Structure formats: structure tokens, C-alpha cells
Amino acid sequence: MPRIIDHEQRRREIAAIVENILYEHGAEALTIRDVAERAGCSTTIVSHYFRTKLEMLVFTNQAARGRGEELLATAVKTQASILKTMNLLLPTNNAMKMAWHTCVAFWGMTPQDARVTAEWYEGISEAHSLFEDLVRIGQQTGEVDPSLKTEQAAYMLQVIINGISSLWAQDRQHWTAAKQQLLLREMLESAGFCNKV
Amino acid sequence: MPRIIDHEQRRREIAAIVENILYEHGAEALTIRDVAERAGCSTTIVSHYFRTKLEMLVFTNQAARGRGEELLATAVKTQASILKTMNLLLPTNNAMKMAWHTCVAFWGMTPQDARVTAEWYEGISEAHSLFEDLVRIGQQTGEVDPSLKTEQAAYMLQVIINGISSLWAQDRQHWTAAKQQLLLREMLESAGFCNKV
Numbered sequence: 001m002p003r004i005i006d007h008e009q010r011r012r013e014i015a016a017i018v019e020n021i022l023y024e025h026g027a028e029a030l031t032i033r034d035v036a037e038r039a040g041c042s043t044t045i046v047s048h049y050f051r052t053k054l055e056m057l058v059f060t061n062q063a064a065r066g067r068g069e070e071l072l073a074t075a076v077k078t079q080a081s082i083l084k085t086m087n088l089l090l091p092t093n094n095a096m097k098m099a100w101h102t103c104v105a106f107w108g109m110t111p112q113d114a115r116v117t118a119e120w121y122e123g124i125s126e127a128h129s130l131f132e133d134l135v136r137i138g139q140q141t142g143e144v145d146p147s148l149k150t151e152q153a154a155y156m157l158q159v160i161i162n163g164i165s166s167l168w169a170q171d172r173q174h175w176t177a178a179k180q181q182l183l184l185r186e187m188l189e190s191a192g193f194c195n196k197v
Numbered sequence: 198m199p200r201i202i203d204h205e206q207r208r209r210e211i212a213a214i215v216e217n218i219l220y221e222h223g224a225e226a227l228t229i230r231d232v233a234e235r236a237g238c239s240t241t242i243v244s245h246y247f248r249t250k251l252e253m254l255v256f257t258n259q260a261a262r263g264r265g266e267e268l269l270a271t272a273v274k275t276q277a278s279i280l281k282t283m284n285l286l287l288p289t290n291n292a293m294k295m296a297w298h299t300c301v302a303f304w305g306m307t308p309q310d311a312r313v314t315a316e317w318y319e320g321i322s323e324a325h326s327l328f329e330d331l332v333r334i335g336q337q338t339g340e341v342d343p344s345l346k347t348e349q350a351a352y353m354l355q356v357i358i359n360g361i362s363s364l365w366a367q368d369r370q371h372w373t374a375a376k377q378q379l380l381l382r383e384m385l386e387s388a389g390f391c392n393k394v
Contacts, residue, residue, distance in 0.1 A: 023307060024309050025309075026306040027223065027305060028227055028254075028306070029307075053225070057225075104304050107301050107305065107366045107367060108223065108303070111369060117369075120367035123367065124368050152383060155380055156380070156383070156384060159360030159363075159380070162360045163358075163359045164356055166356075166360070166363060167352065167356065167359070169304045170321040172314075183356070191388065
């Protein structure tokens with residue numbers, strides 16, 4: 001790993017390595033030693049950036065969900081349609097596939113560690129708040145059924161996006177982009193999210 | 198662990214131990230040594246029942262999803278309503294909470310191992326086929342919108358149940374039984390699954 005002044009940048013590089021290990025071998029096989037080997041440095045240097053394996057996993061999850069949150073924040077800023085935004089969030093390209101894989105792996109961690117549950121809570125809350133913004137905009141533009149309650153509608157969007165991703169996670173050959181997008185559209189339409197689309 | 202003649206029964210006992218470890222420490226902390234210690238036997242004996250950690254995890258996942266499949270099969274046999282059946286599948290009691298936790302942890306494993314993807318595929322396919330049966334019955338009884346296509350409707354049910362469980366997985370305090378059931382009902386109604394309920 002080249003010497004880089006930015007501490008945060010190094011942490012991001014390590015997180016990318018962790019994502020690859022999670023993808024290739026699963027969380028049950030992750031070791032600091034593997035990470036160090038792939039980063040081309042010693043375990044002591046890795047420990048300088050992350051004191052524990054859990055701290056490393058939490059940061060990796062934050063980076064992964066951050067990609068989705070960025071898409072959502074841009075959609076809110078540009079008042080993009082819900083259908084278009086939800087399509088961007090689906091695991092249909094490599095970046096989102098990796099992000100979903102990492103997030104799903106993190107969902108499977110133990111609920112008995114407060115650092116895990118704190119990260120789950122932060123992730124789901126930040127996404128929820130962005131989805132609520134999206135629903136409000138959709139109700140202003142007429143795309144979303146005005147009788148839907150914002151909070152409940154945002155949860156529905158989270159159920160739909162997480163649910164489709166869970167199907168993809170278990171049968172990646174079947175769930176092509178086209179099939180994901182069709183199911184998404186049908187579910188959004190029937191739930192009142194595509195009134196004008 | 199007491200001496201039991203039934204090989205399958207021993208495997209189930211070990212799977213229950215694995216489920217507890219996944220819940221308490223996560224997949225990343227699972228070792229055969231831990232399993233043996235909790236089972237009160239040697240690692241050699243555990244290896245007699247499961248040659249590898251992966252084989253043990255696959256069997257544990259089969260046992261976990263088996264609980265959901267049993268509920269679904271009974272619902273099909275008794276022609277139960279979709280709303281009632283979906284309510285039984287939600288993580289609202291200890292048995293289903295453990296089953297969902299195990300399945301979600303298994304979703305996070307590596308897609309690069311053919312034994313993992315084979316188990317994912319078997320799990321999602323068996324559930325899908327049972328959900329299709331449930332949709333057909335619902336269309337006969339008039340509970341389900343007759344214009345819904347069986348295959349697509351079954352996928353929608355899988356998205357809804359997996360999606361709600363994913364919200365619970367990340368914020369277990371918030372997602373009480375009542376909140377899960379309300380969201381489920383609203384989503385089923387809007388998608389045309391509760392026409393007569």
C-alpha cells in the first residue's frame with residue numbers, strides 16, 4: 001500500500017479490501033492477517049487504522065451504505081422520481097452489488113454487540129429519513145398517492161428495495177437487471193408510488 | 198451431549214448450537230471448537246457429524262428455513278389465508294426471530310462457493326414454490342386479485358416478508374409484532390392480496 005497522508009483515504013482502501021474478502025470468502029473467513037496481506041503491509045499497520053476487526057467491519061458497512069445514501073441524497077436534491085431512484089439503488093451494477101453484499105453480510109452479525117446494533121440503527125435511520133424526503137417530494141409532484149402517510153410509505157420503499165435485493169442475493173443468475181426492474185415497477189405501481197409515471 | 202442413536206437428531210442438536218453462536222457472536226466468530234465446547238464433546242465428534250464448518254452452516258440454514266417452509270406447507274394444506282400465513286412467518290416470536298437471524302446471516306456468505314449458492318437457490322426456490330401454491334389458493338378463494346400472475350405475485354410475497362424481516366433485523370426494538378403486522382397488512386392490501394379480508 002503506498003504511503004498516503006490522508007488517514008481517511010487509507011481507511012477507505014482497507015474497507016475496499018474487506019469488501020472483497022467478504023465477497024470472496026464471507027465474514028466467517030475474515031482475518032486481520034488476510035487484510036494486511038492484501039494491503040501489502042503488516043497487521044500492526046492495519047491495527048493502526050482499525051483497532052479491532054469489528055471496527056473495520058463497521059467502517060466497511062458505513063462505506064457500503066454510504067453509496068446508497070449518496071444516491072438518495074442526490075435524488076432528493078434533484079427531485080428525481082421514486083421509480084428512477086429506486087432503480088439506481090437495485091443491485092444491477094458492480095458497485096451496488098458489492099454494497100448490497102456487504103450490507104447483507106453486516107445484517108447477519110450479532111445483535112448482542114452494542115457497536116453492531118448502533119451501526120444497524122444508524123444505517124436504517126439515515127436511509128429512512130432520506131426515503132421520507134423522497135416521499136414528500138413525490139407527493140408534491142403528484143407521483144405518490146397523497147393519501148399515503150410519509151413514515152409508512154418510506155418503510156414500504158425500504159421493504160421493497162431490501163426485499164428485491166434479498167431475492168437477488170440468493171439467486172444472482174435469475175435476478176437480472178430487467179427482472180429486478182420489472183418487479184420493482186409492479187410493486188411501486190400497486191402501492192401507489194407511480195401515479196404519474 | 199447425551200448419546201443418541203439417531204444421527205439426524207444429533208445433527209439437529211449441533212445446528213441449534215450453531216444458531217445460538219451465530220446469534221450471540223456472529224458468523225465471523227464461529228469455530229468448530231466453540232461448537233464442541235457447547236455440545237460438551239470433542240471437535241473430533243463434531244467432525245463426525247459435519248466434515249467442515251460450511252457443511253455445518255448449510256445444515257443449520259436448512260433447519261432454520263425448514264421452520265418457515267413447514268408453516269407454509271401447513272398453510273397450503275389447510276388453505277389458510279395469505280394474511281394469516283404471512284403473519285406467522287414474521288419475526289415476532291423467538292423461534293421465527295432465530296430462524297430469520299440464521300437465514301440473514303447465511304445470505305451474507307460468499308457467492309463464490311458453489312455449496313453456498315446451491316443452498317441459497319434451494320431455499321429461495323422451495324419458498325417460491327410454496328408461495329405460488331398459496332397465491333393459487335388465494336385466487337380460488339377470492340382473497341387474491343385474480344389479475345395477478347402467480348409467479349410474480351409469489352415474488353411480491355417473498356419481497357414483502359424478506360423486506361419486513363430486514364427492517365426488524367436492523368432495529369429490533371422498534372419493530373414490535375404490532376408494527377410489523379400493520380406494515381404487512383398495508384402492503385398486502387395495496388398489492389391486491391387481501392380482497393376479501
